[in-house]
Ligand SMILES: Nc1nc2c(ncn2[C@@H]2O[C@H](COP(=O)(O)OP(=O)(O)OP(=O)(O)O)[C@@H](O)[C@H]2O)c(=O)[nH]1
């Protein structure tokens with residue numbers, strides 16, 4: 001559809017090359033146009049071509065202006081108008097019931113009290129519901145386009161409003177800031193190394209007196225735990241067993257050989273990468289930029305650890321199927337599983353899908369220890385704020401340790417700390433097993 005002549009844009013009605021040519025040599029261009037016109041009598045057509053190109057550009061600009069105007073209008077609209085309570089598809093029954101009530105459905109339950117995030121009395125279910133509501137238009141299928149895995153730091157990832165507000169308001173305690181400096185955590189500019197020089201690993205998890213400076217790197221062997229952690233770092237791992245989340249054909253899982261610890265978290269949070277980073281075997285557990293890579297329960301055996309490490313499929317997104325409920329079932333019923341490392345992305349904090357998963361576990365399952373992963377992707381200041389928020393959040397999650405580990409599988413920051421933690425827990429698990437054996441022997 002052609003635009004009416006009145007709406008045509010002001011300015012030149014010929015092509016840019018002709019305009020610039022006119023500016024440079026007006027006489028020559030006029031002569032050329034006159035010659036062409038004389039030869040073919042199509043001067044009007046020539047000019048029309050220019051005019052048409054310019055009209056389409058004008059129309060595009062108009063469209064862009066219109067889009068921008070609409071976007072600005074949306075931004076200026078008061079929050080209440082745009083805010084809507086949406087429950088993600090496939091949400092747990094508690095959300096479905098809440099949504100039904102919110103929409104004035106037929107549910108016999110009374111309208112729930114509006115929740116306030118800052119209320120310390122909120123339990124995990126209430127926080128899960130609040131987080132799901134806050135996420136608004138969050139959709140699990142959107143995970144496929146979520147750039148959470150990629151290394152670029154300038155990418156935008158969707159964040160819930162509550163999280164943004166809390167991150168803005170959070171005041172990180174000095175202890176957390178010092179901890180981050182000590183472990184050299186966060187996104188940092190690495191100094192260039194001279195040829196042949198290797199970057200030293202940062203071992204300061206076991207040494208509280210370490211000042212965190214590069215030159216003062218200790219070897220992590222300050223105590224027996226540190227030595228054990230260094231042994232894990234130099235050890236190797238191999239796969240012991242693999243099973244579908246529903247079990248084998250009989251619905252059962254491999255028999256436990258040792259106490260077990262498992263890594264759990266949303267898809268793509270970096271569970272497999274963290275497991276690989278424990279012994280620095282990059283190709284052990286498959287890890288990719290794609291969510292839903294691990295789709296089975298994998299048992300790994302470490303040469304220097306008296307426990308088995310389990311890599312679980314992630315929840316929130318999985319190609320073809322959603323394993324969240326199956327994994328939760330496995331965690332609840334596996335008696336030999338003594339510790340659960342819950343991974344949380346350092347850029348997003350605890351997400352609604354995480355809250356949903358913890359809500360589905362409830363009081364059941366082993367103790368949870370939280371790990372902030374991908375710490376190399378946020379600046380130290382922001383990392384300190386997110387750590388403060390997560391530490392606050394985990395207070396309301398049942399059976400969670402109040403210890404937060406910060407690590408980066410890619411850069412190795414905080415890995416010594418994680419290994420130390422794993423070793424200390426492994427030692428106490430073995431002690432427990434021995435005590436129980438002794439008790440049984442005495443009874444017999
Ligand atoms: N920058 C950075 N990237 C990481 C880190 N850990 C993991 N990644 C990247 O995140 C992506 C996903 O890692 P995976 O280990 O496959 O994640 P996963 O949680 O096992 O994912 P699923 O198996 O799909 O549940 C990979 O591309 C990793 O390279 C980290 O500490 N820092």
Ligand SMILES: [Mg+2]
Nearest residue numbers: 271272293294
């Ligand atoms: Mg994986």
